[in-house]
Amino acid sequence: MDRSSQDLELYTIPSYSSWFSWNNIHEVERFSLREFFDGSSVTRSPRIYKEYRDFIISKYREDPSRKLTFTEVRKSLVGDISVLLKVFTFLEKWGLINFNVADNSEKNSYEGSARTASFGVEEEEDNWRGRVKVEEGAPYGVRVVAAPNSMKPIIAPPPPPSVAVDGGGFVGEVGESGFKWPPLASYSDVYGELMQQEKKKALVCGSCKENCDSAHYQYTKEGSFVLCEKCFKSGNYDKNKLADDFKYKDSANQAAAWTDAETLLLLESVLKHGDDWDLVAKNVQTKSKLECIAKLIELPFGDLMLGAGNRKSRYLDVIGDITNSRQSGLASNESQESVKAEDPGPEVKDKEQSRELTDTDQSPELKDNDNSAEHKDEDLSPELKDEDQQKGDAKNEGPPLKRLRTGPTSDVGNSLMKQVARISTMLGPHVTASAADAAVTALCYENQCSREIFDDDDNYVDSKASPETSDQRRVAEVDNSVEEEEPNQSEIQGISCVKSIIPQNLRTRAATATALGAAAANAKLLADQEEREIGQLVATMIEAQLTKLQRKLKYFDDLEQIMGKEHAQLEELEESLIAERINVLQRIFSAGITKPKEQTSTMHQTDVVQ
């Protein structure tokens, strides 16, 4: 029957009713509704039963979300009302009709939504429902659960519903085994390679092959050629390049150089032109396109102003900024307790780099978005040497350069893994280790597989530590660098190496979960650091106030002293004046003209009395 084959795919019946078939009458039916099959009456025959049954079920399936009532059915059927009721009750009992339909509307809608999601899965769905919802949010791996049931066998989880992701090429690339990105896969997962590619091109001096940290000279005729300050000053470059052609770029100065007027101009032009950065940049004039974007994103509301159109590049910048600021924050955290603004080095430089790189490379990169890994490998190959060099340098240097070590190691092969590795290296090893541990635990529990599957990989990775392909070598390098800090972390990396053993799905989930955990831990770290900074600043402020008060006190003391001196002087003066007066009086006495004076004084007195 045509109808049956189609309908079967569309409707949910409970697993215990799997005997049902449009074409046949099953033993269950024969047994439960015996009266139709004992030939006792012409009114009850198998044919009539089948007609009753088919009609009732079809009627129900006209709208499965609504409860079919007996009264509704019986008006359409000829036959003993009691028998009809019996058939109806039978079908209802077996869930062939009114399955999952509840009387109250509230439950109705809930079941309805569950039903739409579960169409097509006839059986077992019943068992899953209530326990497991359709996965729309977080992947299985991210959930806080109890310890795993290590004895359970591996059950590959059903692949989550695929989610449309922009730039589908990446999806295909990472999910070779047909695995699509889980819904939680972030843009940084998907476009992580792009970002890392940019970061990879950290500026390297064309002469001494060292990193150009804060300031460098760019050869204007060939954008990619840069010189560090030292080399430039010592004239350590090709003779056919003129000194005038080098443009000094002090990233620290430039990044800070957004005046209020420029910002205003930027905002205005963004409002006017929206995503059209070329126009915006033209409007701002003094800044390049990328600088404008970076600035806008730095602004607290920058995200709001941007539409979805330019999301890709915007997102890259955002992520870049976030990671950069994280790193610089961490760096300053490790090296000295200082305000972040005092140490803009890596952050600013990075921005500068990305700016330049995107200037030169943007169009091919964007075009490459959905291309395969090979293409990128081509792009990258000339830089590999530099990367290695950087790596060597970076390892010898302090924390501020940590990013340089992690940046280049990231590879196009498996961006997610790289993301995890990168996040891991940014954090304390113990943090990542515990994050990975928790992720694996959660994952094991989720998939009901044993932990051993992950643990075994450690050995596998070690044995595979010297793979031939450059890709894998670099992956292994990540492994080593991470493992140096904490052997536990090889769990994650192990996942990335052993593609054939753990399902891609599991690996991705583990990685995602780890990354999330690590990111959360990192966020906590950052928050702590901020808190410390705030505390420190407050302390400084109080101290300053105290100093101020002390100084004031001191001034007051001085003033008092001065006053005292003046007082003494005044007293002295007074004394001298008295002495002088006495002297004068004595002279008068000696001169003998006292009488008239006394007279006049007494006369004066009498006047007053009168």
Add this chain to the structure above:
Amino acid sequence: MKSHSPWGTAKNPVKFRIPTADNLVPIRLDIEIDGQRCRDAFIWNPSDPDSEIVVFAKRTVKDLKLPPAFVTQIAQSIQTQLSEFRSYEGQDMYTGEKVVPIKLDIRVNHTLIKDHFLWDLNNFESDPEEFAKTFCKDMGIEDPEVGPAIAIAIREQLYEIAVQNVTSIRESRINKKGRRGFEHIQASKASGNAVDLFKLFGNKSSVVRKRKEWDVYEPIVDLLSNEEVDALEAKEERNTR
């Protein structure tokens, strides 16, 4: 159960009973004493001892706060109806299959119900109470008196049909001895309102009704306003006189 199968068969003539799972007799009371009227309907199990009747009557009078004079009247009414029922017991009701249409046209308080459906008299698994319950649930009837009223209405009709059958069989037996020519006519008359099974359930016809017939067989439930109820009651009053 007297037979191993709940279903009556063509071969075993069915002894008189209410053709449902439970052989319960519908009893209807309509007693008026000194201007006070007691109307009620319920079902009674004929195998209960008759001493129960008086107990029930006393209880009812007490519950309904009726004058004591009602006790004897009620008991008497029940007793009469039960005796009538018992007078048919033991007689052959009918042979063969018999599916009859049941028509409901009742009013309970404010609810008016019109419905018709088929009832198999050989189906001794049928349960009017269960049917009425389902009906009320499906139609969203909240009045608790409606369900029992429907069940009793069904039982009364079945009872009536059963009585008809018993008498018609008795008559046909009498006729058998004398005039044979009458038999056929009587038989068809006896089957009276029973439906033509072969026409409905034969191989040629579908048990699914035609779409345009659905509305005809759809039950009608009306909620009446107070005025309508008053009008109807007045009308009924007139008719009874």
